[in-house]
Amino acid sequence: MNIDDFDRLWERHPAWRLLRARNAPLILSFLGDYFLDSNRGAIPAGELTAALDDHLYVIHLSEPERYQTSPEGYLDDWSSPESAWLRRFYPIASEETHFEATPALEKAYRWVENLQERSFVGTESRLHTLLDLLRQIVHGSETDPGTRIIELERRRDAIEVELAEAHEGRFTVLDDTAVRERHQQFSATARELLSDFREVEVNFRSLDRSARVKIAGWEGGKGDLLADLVTSRTDISTSDQGRSFQAFYDFLLSEQQQDELAELLTIVQGMPQVSTDRRLHRIHHDWADAAERTQQTVRNLSEQFRRFLEDQVWVENRRVMDLVRSIEVSALGVRDTPPHSDDLGIVVEEPGTPIALPFERPLYDTQPDVVVDSLLTPEKAGQSELDGLFAQRFVDTSRLIENIKAIVPPRSVAALDDILALYPVQEGIAEILGYLSLADESIVVDVTNDADRMMIDYLDVEGEPRRVKMPKVTITRR
Template sequence: MPVGERPDSESASGVSSTLSAVNIDDITSLRDQHPAWRLLRANNAPLVLSFLGQFFVEENHGASSASQLVDAFDEHLYAIHAHNPELYTREPLEYLDEWAEAERGWLRKFYPVDSDEVHYDATSAVEKAYRWVQDLQSRSFVGTESRLHTLIEILRQIVHGSETDPETRIAELERRRAEIDEQIEMVRSNRWDPLEESAVRDRYQLFSSTARDLLSDFREVEENFRKLDRTAREKIAGWDGSKGELLTELVTGRTDIATSDQGRSFQAFYDFLLSEHRQSELADLIFAVQRMPVVDVDRRLRFIHHDWADAAERTQQTVRNLSEQLRRFLEDQVWLENRRVLDIVRTVEQRAIQVRNTPPDAELGLVIDEPGLPISLPFERPLYEPQPETRVDSMIEPETEEPVEYDALLGQRFVDATRLAENIRALIPRRSTAELTDIINFYPIEEGVAEILGYLALSNDDIRIDLHDGEETIISYTDIAGTPKRATLPRTTVTRL
């Protein structure tokens, strides 16, 4: 078919009917099971969307305690009752518990690790339903020019960014440089025209919608990471196989999320937010746009980059919880293995005492022939050595107040995965394999068991970590407190690709 030619009506109709036949079951399933669709069909959907949308979406609150959420909900109901006292007469906490039930799925109800008060957090279904309702509202101005320019620029980035021919890349860069030089000459000769008011409003509207969509995407990414964390906890709680197989599944699942398209995109965005220079530039640009008189200012967008940072940090915290779960699993397994060894030793001692008190019959014992009689000379024994006099001082010295060190409590330590990868590259040539214990012997463990987990979770393009469940290896290390410890792991090999 020639470029730009449309398909005929018959073929287009056939494709459309095929797509409808394929998707009708999926749409029916979404209507019956998806929480967002269920929310839009609920009788109290205006109350749910008005409160949860304002509190969690517009104000960008994360997980909040029940007391904080009940206070905010009580004020919301008070404003509603001022116009219609007969609407929504139940208690705020009853509504919250109902919305957190599994058959609704609009709120997530849980207890944080460091709190004994129940917390609530909105799910991505609430965000999607709220955005859909917002899009239904009519807008006085709908911009299209900026969207077209954005689409064309994205296509240019895709085509020219994936180009592998150096000459083609150079030609494109020279064309762009010629355009920039032409614009510079126009400005110098005072022949340039600033953006019109409609163009400014058009681009500001695109920025506003994209900025809000980013917050919505963060909540969905956080939910995906939380599902991975919940799956890992369920595996650990009900695992009855070998430790090597469980470690392989957990590390592989963590690696798959980090190396997926969603994980790479999120990490790139998070790295951008951590750049102080880029944050400062973004804040200055937003401030300059908000001061333009032609723009209908959205006050929330003034600090939208802070909202992005808060949402990204909540997502990163979910990833940290998964890593913490792996670390606790390893420490618990080492403690259980040490306890098992002590139980075996205690059993051997008890059996030895029983045999001493009730020796077996002669025919059950073992007879060992000695090659000769032992000779013990009198002067081979050591001479008597008087022990020094022991003096006991019963006076107890008064207690002295020692300065309390808070650095160990407040300090946080993080494992640098880049440093671990550089250690491997410095020792192992390409297309070679080495034992993990050899690498640790050359570069001793500094961050405790978290650094061992860091080696296991490496997923660089040129490094592959393999766990051999049939064999075990023991790694001796010193934890952060300086206590010598030992970790038993499956034999681990590191390969440079």
């Protein structure tokens, strides 16, 4: 990195801006403890405001003139795009603003933590860790079976020697210094892992945001957009970061691994050589919570795919119905006066055996791909949606029941045509069918027999007079 790179980071990076802020001690002391040390995810605005108000109250007991801004003002400032130390958003199915920590806050907080002087700095355990990593790299990538067998036999011989010495009561035990050193390294690595989860979640959220932008502004075909979105989703899943995260998540979900982690953590926290850390005792649960929040971001991306498909299918189905209706109208128009075959261009060949010589057949010629564009133009799509919306009609069955109750006394019977004579049909044939399908405990609709008929005159939805002939229908009120 050159001086220009450092200049850009000094001016733009949120973590560096946090370290230069005048109220940085308040930000780090409150947000660091509330979000990072407690491993909290998204918090409602009311809950976070109350916690910050309590924190400021404790400060004002000793320093009344310090930090005079309201808790709401501080949260608005910390979550603004210029600061970007908190992320402010509305979760799905929630009307309250939520806040969560950003990776920039985590980096600044961890850097300040490392500024504290440590009375003990371990090096021996880290050297063993580095050697183990090198062995995993070298032996794990070995493809020669003979070399792998030699390495496995060497490790087996070393284990057998150690096992024989253990049977004789001779084995090496870690001293207090070695135990504290390894515990310190475990604590640091465990907290760094939580920080990495927060950064992976931000990367997945960036993919989700780009997918929403593409869906909102897309004007081309559905297939092209889906191909683009699926490719982006596959790229993030097959990247080094995506594969590493998925492998860790699968390992963490293993019941056997969870039991082993819980048992080991309980034993370590009970050792007198190490200081008890309440958070490390349940660090594996914090890992699971952080991984689940990251997985939720991926599920939100899949939800965007589903909504996009549902919206597009509705428009296409509407277009198909319009085409079918236009074909029906054209067929009814030529039903009584069918066109002549010459007008349709239909030619019927005379019966006979055609003669086709093999060499008269043309050579094979590849045909160009046929591209069918079924996308509606914006004007037509909008007009179809409005026409379909205004053309819908609804038959209120409760109104039909009230009509019957107003005419037919309890324990009496009336004919349907008599009821319609007093309450004319308003919604066309659909209203007549509505009477036949009434489902009410106090009303029974009965068709007497097919031989006894009745005639009903009504106006359809377009105001044209219509007449329907149907079996006699009686309605009994209980």
